[in-house]
Amino acid sequence: MMLGDDPHPNGMTSVWIDPRTADVLAVQRWNTLDPGARATAVVYPLHTGELGxxxxxxxxxxxxxxxxxxxxxxxxxxxxxxxxxxxxxxxxxx
CATH class of the missing domain: 1.20.5 (Single alpha-helices involved in coiled-coils or other helix-helix interfaces)
Incomplete structure (x- = not known):
């Protein structure tokens, strides 16, 4: 899922939905990820040339x-x- 403040162009926020009831089971925002995954999310735009x-x-x-x-x-x-x-x-x- 792509939110406005996601640093990754494809989005780094994950949402888990129950396929039978369509209830949201969990949401994991990019800024609550572990430091390594967060660093990857921030560095990716630099790698792709979108930053700079x-x-x-x-x-x-x-x-x-x-x-x-x-x-x-x-x-x-x-x-x-x-x-x-x-x-x-x-x-x-x-």
Whole structure:
């Protein structure tokens, strides 16, 4: 069930209803959940990009591109260093 103050876009409030009598058996609001489930409910909009807007999306994109660039530059530096070591070893063996 989705209530106005639910942090999760699909709602985090649970309602149990008796299928025969339609009586409400129990209601569990998101803010009465255990701390782990409550933290998940609050962090989910951050995960889906609903929180933070374009600024957060841009920061995440820059961070992702930076990590990718670090991986590529690491392989490139390793490859250059390896090529120099191989060339030096080849020159010494002659």
């Amino acid at each position: 807007g374009v600024a957060l999306e841009t920061a995440v994109a820059v961070g992702g591109l930076t990590l990718g660039g670090l991986g590529i530059s690491g392989v490139w530096l390793w490859w250059r260093r390896r090529a120099v070591k191989l060339a030096t070893a080849k020159a010494r063996s002659r």
